[in-house]
Amino acid sequence: MTTESALPHRTPYVANDQGHPWRRFVAIGDSFTEGLGDPSPDSPGGNRGWADRVAEVLGAGVDDFAYANLAVRGRLIGQIVAEQIEPALALSPDLISFCAGGNDVIRPGTDPDEISQQFEDAVIRLSSTGATVVVFTGIDTNFSPVFRGFRGKVAIYNENLRAIADRYDCIVADQWGLKEIQDTRFFADDRLHLNTLGHHEVARMVLRALNVPNDLTPMQPAPIAVRNWRAARADDLVWARTYLVPWVLRRLRHQSSGDHVTAKRPEASRVARIEDQDSAAGG
Numbered sequence: 097m098t099t100e101s102a103l104p105h106r107t108p109y110v111a112n113d114q115g116h117p118w119r120r121f122v123a124i125g126d127s128f129t130e131g132l133g134d135p136s137p138d139s140p141g142g143n144r145g146w147a148d149r150v151a152e153v154l155g156a157g158v159d160d161f162a163y164a165n166l167a168v169r170g171r172l173i174g175q176i177v178a179e180q181i182e183p184a185l186a187l188s189p190d191l192i193s194f195c196a197g198g199n200d201v202i203r204p205g206t207d208p209d210e211i212s213q214q215f216e217d218a219v220i221r222l223s224s225t226g227a228t229v230v231v232f233t234g235i236d237t238n239f240s241p242v243f244r245g246f247r248g249k250v251a252i253y254n255e256n257l258r259a260i261a262d263r264y265d266c267i268v269a270d271q272w273g274l275k276e277i278q279d280t281r282f283f284a285d286d287r288l289h290l291n292t293l294g295h296h297e298v299a300r301m302v303l304r305a306l307n308v309p310n311d312l313t314p315m316q317p318a319p320i321a322v323r324n325w326r327a328a329r330a331d332d333l334v335w336a337r338t339y340l341v342p343w344v345l346r347r348l349r350h351q352s353s354g355d356h357v358t359a360k361r362p363e364a365s366r367v368a369r370i371e372d373q374d375s376a377a378g379g
Contacts, residue, residue, distance in 0.1 A: 116308045118228065120162050120364055121154055122189035123147040124180040127169035128232075129195050130360060133289030138370050141360030146290075147193060149299035152369045153310045154191075162364035164189075168357050173197045173211055177218045180359075185225060187364045192222050193269075193302070195232040201249050208249050212256035216263075223264045230302065231261050233272040239279065242287055269302045276314070296372070315372070 123129050131145015139148055151163035164187055166180045173196040184192060196218070197211045215231075222229050234250040237243040254272055261268045274297065276282070282294035290298065293315050300312045 118191040119160050120189045121151055121191040122184045122187050123165045123167055123193040124184050125167040125195040126171045126199055129167035130169050132169055133284035134292045134295040146295040146298035150302050151367045153303060155367050163367045164364040165361040166359040168359060172200050173214050181221055189227050191228045193230040198234055201253050202246050208253040216260045219260055219264050229266045230269055231257055231266045232269045233257055235271045236278055267305050269305045274301050
């Protein structure tokens with residue numbers, strides 16, 4: 097009788113009670129995986145992000161570990177599939193992170209079921225190599241007045257992704273359940289991308305999902321500043337002019353923030369550990 101673990105679409109089980117078994121990690125996706133909101137002059141492209149942080153831990157003490165990050169900001173799932181999957185597979189990874197569809201879900205009029213089908217087609221291709229595949233649920237947007245209206249679509253998409261992950265034996269990195277980052281202090285000034293605190297917490301969550309021992313500890317946000325109604329509305333107007341209006345204009349013009357951006361780590365190579373300089377960071 098064929099066991100579930102021996103089915104052709106499932107990746108082989110690898111015991112992971114000591115260290116980890118992976119030697120080549122490739123991350124694909126959009127701005128979330130590129131690391132926007134976590135600026136670092138020591139990182140390629142000027143942004144670090146959760147994927148770099150995970151790679152730093154995985155590569156510590158492993159001489160033959162290599163990491164590539166093909167993610168580009170603004171990419172829709174169809175673009176990620178068309179532009180990143182084949183280059184990722186050409187690098188022969190044994191660990192792949194795949195986070196996609198968020199930019200599609202928050203666009204008015206899109207169908208989370210249709211987006212999920214594109215996601216599943218990509219997972220089939222990625223998992224067929226035998227690599228371990230990590231997928232991400234979307235964050236619970238209930239805390240955000242700007243994105244709260246998309247919460248239902250995100251929830252539907254997440255349930256589809258969980259089912260896909262179960263069918264193809266993917267590891268689920270559960271952002272929806274990561275309550276720590278459902279706090280504006282874990283987001284950058286644009287209120288869309290995670291800041292250093294947020295990316296650090298996601299990295300900790302991913303390492304837990306991978307069952308990889310690590311020394312990353314929680315980073316404490318600064319206390320919430322007390323502001324009156326007038327100051328809060330003034331901040332909202334500045335945010336709208338600086339971030340919201342340009343975002344809307346790009347949608348109307350069918351432009352993307354990543355139109356002239358290329359992958360920050362297109363080749364698999366060693367990654368050096370970057371030490372965080374401060375335990376607290378602002379949004």
